Amino acid sequence: MTNPLTAFSAAVKDVAVGAAPLLVAVRVGPSRHITGLLCQGDTIITNDQALPALDSYTVVLPNRALAPARQGPRDPACNLAALRLDAPVPAPMPAAAVAAVGDLVIVLGADAEASPTVRVTAVHRIIRTHGGPAPVLDLSADRLDPGSLVFDPAGRLVGILTVGPDQAAAVIPANLLSRLTSAISEAGAGITIGRRGWLGISLQPIVVPDALVARAGQASGRMVVGITKGGPADQAGMRMGDVLLALDGTSVSGPQALRAFLGSERIGTAVEVRLLRDGALLTTALTVAAQPG
Numbered sequence: 426m427t428n429p430l431t432a433f434s435a436a437v438k439d440v441a442v443g444a445a446p447l448l449v450a451v452r453v454g455p456s457r458h459i460t461g462l463l464c465q466g467d468t469i470i471t472n473d474q475a476l477p478a479l480d481s482y483t484v485v486l487p488n489r490a491l492a493p494a495r496q497g498p499r500d501p502a503c504n505l506a507a508l509r510l511d512a513p514v515p516a517p518m519p520a521a522a523v524a525a526v527g528d529l530v531i532v533l534g535a536d537a538e539a540s541p542t543v544r545v546t547a548v549h550r551i552i553r554t555h556g557g558p559a560p561v562l563d564l565s566a567d568r569l570d571p572g573s574l575v576f577d578p579a580g581r582l583v584g585i586l587t588v589g590p591d592q593a594a595a596v597i598p599a600n601l602l603s604r605l606t607s608a609i610s611e612a613g614a615g616i617t618i619g620r621r622g623w624l625g626i627s628l629q630p631i632v633v634p635d636a637l638v639a640r641a642g643q644a645s646g647r648m649v650v651g652i653t654k655g656g657p658a659d660q661a662g663m664r665m666g667d668v669l670l671a672l673d674g675t676s677v678s679g680p681q682a683l684r685a686f687l688g689s690e691r692i693g694t695a696v697e698v699r700l701l702r703d704g705a706l707l708t709t710a711l712t713v714a715a716q717p718g
Contacts, residue, residue: 571587582599623656
């Protein structure tokens with residue numbers, strides 16, 4: 426009979442070995458480095474708040490070779506930053522996973538030579554962020570290595586470690602990483618990284634009247650109380666008093682849900698808008714703009 430601890434130990438080792446080609450050490454000062462995720466061949470994703478703005482960077486690759494890197498797009502809203510390598514290094518993006526409270530996770534960092542460091546811990550709680558739910562790990566603040574990769578025991582990427590509220594070990598979910606890498610690949614086509622999407626409207630919470638709940642499919646929404654002339658909502662024909670229910674089928678009745686939806690990856694994209702107007706359910710479309718300023 427297989428010892429469960431032995432099997433789990435082997436699983437942790439397999440994850441560390443499998444993820445080693447994705448780990449890099451980004452030098453950010455004398456005797457200082459942070460961990461980065463190598464992806465898309467020429468891109469490194471790491472923690473925005475831990476990455477100082479420098480003219481150039483030196484990166485220790487998984488094979489311990491040194492490579493120059495330049496600053497790429499940064500998204501402070503998601504606390505993610507990208508560096509670009511001149512010479513691509515093959516590195517497939519791992520499958521993503523969502524972790525729940527109580528799940529065991531494996532935290533992999535890179536030491537100064539880009540060799541893996543390993544910690545095993547559990548998801549302590551889930552917090553709400555503008556980017557959606559984010560796991561908080563059972564790690565003390567003095568043991569945080571921002572930029573470390575967080576995996577589940579099957580080797581799927583949960584996200585990137587960061588210092589969250591109250592010095593908590595928060596995880597930036599993997600779905601935000603994939604959004605950023607998609608935006609980076611289109612950056613030359615005018616995608617703005619680091620700015621939020623914008624609808625050009627002011628909203629306030631409202632309770633949907635009981636008689637309209639079945640029609641609306643939800644009990645609350647966001648009433649339009651201000652419209653910026655020439656903005657996306659104005660161009661789409663939205664009016665004062667409209668009740669915004671959902672964007673692309675996602676309910677945005679709460680401010681956090683709306684903020685999560687309007688990430689930088691939405692800029693320039695067309696979205697379906699579902700709303701109530703004078704008791705009637707309407708559907709229209711608008712193109713998300715970049716937040717002014």
